[in-house]
Amino acid sequence: MRTQVAIIGAGPAGLLLGHLLKAEGIECIVLERRTGDYVLSRIRAGVLEQVTVGLMERLGLDGRIKAEGLPHDGFNLADGERLIRIDIAALTGQQVMVYGQTELTRDLMDATDERGLEVIYEAADVALHDIDGNSPYVTFSSAGARQRIDARFIVGCDGFHGPSRKAIPAGAGREFERVYPFGWLGILADVPPCNHELIYANHERGFALASMRSHTRSRYYVDVPLTEKVEDWSDERIWDELAIRLGPDAAAHIMRGPSIEKSIAPLRSYVFAPMRHGSLMLCGDSAHIVPPTGAKGLNLAASDVHYAAEALTGFFKRNDRDAISGYSDKALARVWKAERFSWSLTRLMHRFPEDGDFERAMQVAELDYIATSRAAQTSIAENYVGLPV
Template sequence: MKTQVAIVGAGPAGLLLGHLLKAEGIDCVVVERQQPDYILGRIRAGVLEQITVGLMSRLGLDARLKAEGLVEEGFNLADGERLIRIDVANLTGKTVVVYGQTEITKDLMDAAPSRGLQIIYGADDVALHDIESDTPSVSFTHDGTAHRLDARFIVGCDGFHGPSRKAIPQSAVREYERVYPFGWLGILADVPPCNHELIYANHERGFALASMRSHTRSRYYVDVPLTEKIEDWSDDRIWDELAVRLGPEAAANITRGPSIEKSIAPLRSYVFEPMRHGSLLLCGDSAHIVPPTGAKGLNLAASDVHYAAEALTAYFKHASNDAVEGYSTKALARVWKSERFSWSLTKLMHRFPDDGPFERAMQVAELDYIATSTAAQTSIAENYVGLPV
């Protein structure tokens, strides 16, 4: 098999890139280890910045997003006694949209056949070859038969555990990582949200987040030590804890219900440099991980894809290699700014095990400053809604 661009991974990043390249008349093939049902069964966040919404609109695949997405004009920080509203719309002139990552993935999957985007699901033993040459390839087995996909470029959109990043020699890379000493215990339930906007809460018992997927489906989180086990947390225990941590105003509006899904997700910050090596480009979680505080994961992947699509389009349609050469530097500039925001919001809203009275006093002072400063709220708002690409 031969194509211009081989894309490894059919999550939202890989699918979005595939559609953008096909729209420019660039031939590409997506290779994915899992089956569609598995991919769509993964529960992920869905606060979309304008870069993500804009790419879906540009592709003409935003009909369901516009019909079902919830436009959010702000969000709240809670300190145990009050809600500090960050009026994103008034402070920046922009909004975010709540629309699940699973739904974006489904929209992109469903449109693939009619737009001629070839996706090979169930590809085992995926490996990358000759990435330092102009003739890289991807090998894999499918239905027991060995295949090789020759390409001019490979784009790794295969997540943190995929083979793409590992294909780059260790001598050529730098890795940055911060592992956090807690995880987020999440509960998904078919109940109306307790607030029409997200609430990030810093309580003496720990962090909590109230978010939503729709007017009738809610997603809540509390932070817990990494030693906790999900089987020790009944639905009632989670609802009780949320009522305490979110504060009396939010607690009064919580609707309890049976969980659809419960899980504990560890938190980390991670950056891999460079995001391009030879003929291989990396996008999304294959190159960086952000803690979910601030909802940057999917949106960072979308901005990576935006830059990668621009670079590859310039190469194939205008015979220019400059954008490919500059892809890593351009993408990483936005990655590090988003990492900074996610880290700072995580530090502000969580109680770390080693924190003492001084660290807590700093959190209180920072929250009080944010509550009374338009400048501080503007800084948070412009980062939350998404920095320019």
């Protein structure tokens, strides 16, 4: 097989890039090692920045987002004594959209046949070759046979553990990492949310988040040590802990129900730079990870895809080689700002085991400053809705 761009990974980043390239008349093939059903079974984020919604609008695939998504004008920080509302609409003139990543992926997946986007699922043992030159290729196994795709560019949208970043020679890039000493224990339940906007809570027992996927489906989190096991947390224990950490006002409106999904996700901040090596470009989790505080993961992947599609379109339609060479710097400038915001919000809202009285006093002072300063709230709001691309 031969194509212009081989895309590794059929999550939202890979599918979004594929659709954007097809819309520009650029040939591409998407490879995915899992089945389509497995991809849709992954429970992920649900707060979309305008850059993500805008790309779906550009593709004409925003129908369900407009019909079913929940526009949010603000969110809340809880410090144990008060609810500090960040009015992002008033402070920035923008909104975020609550719409599950699974649903966004479904929208992209459902449009592949109609748009002529070729996706090969269950592609095993994917390997990248000759990425240093101008004729890279990908090999994989499908239906028991070894196959090959020749391309001009390969784009890795295959996540943190995928083969794309690992194909870059040792010493050709640099890793930046901060591993956090806790994970997020999440519960998904078909119950109405306790608040119409998200609540990030800093409590003496630990962090909690009240979120939602719809008016009838809620997503809650508490932070737990990495030594905890999900089977040790019954639904009742999680609901009890949430009621304590979120505070009495939110607790009064929590509706309990059986979990339909429970998991513990470790937290890390990670960046690989540069995000391009030869004919290989990296997008999304293959190049960077953010803690989920602030909901930047999917949205950063979308901005990477925006820059990658822009660069590839410039190369193939205008022979603009500078667009390709500038991709990494352009993407990383936004990545590092999002990493800073996610790290700072995580630092503010969590109790770290090594912290003492001084660190706690700094959290109290920072939250008090945010509560009383429009400038501080504006800075948070600008970052939360997403910086310009």
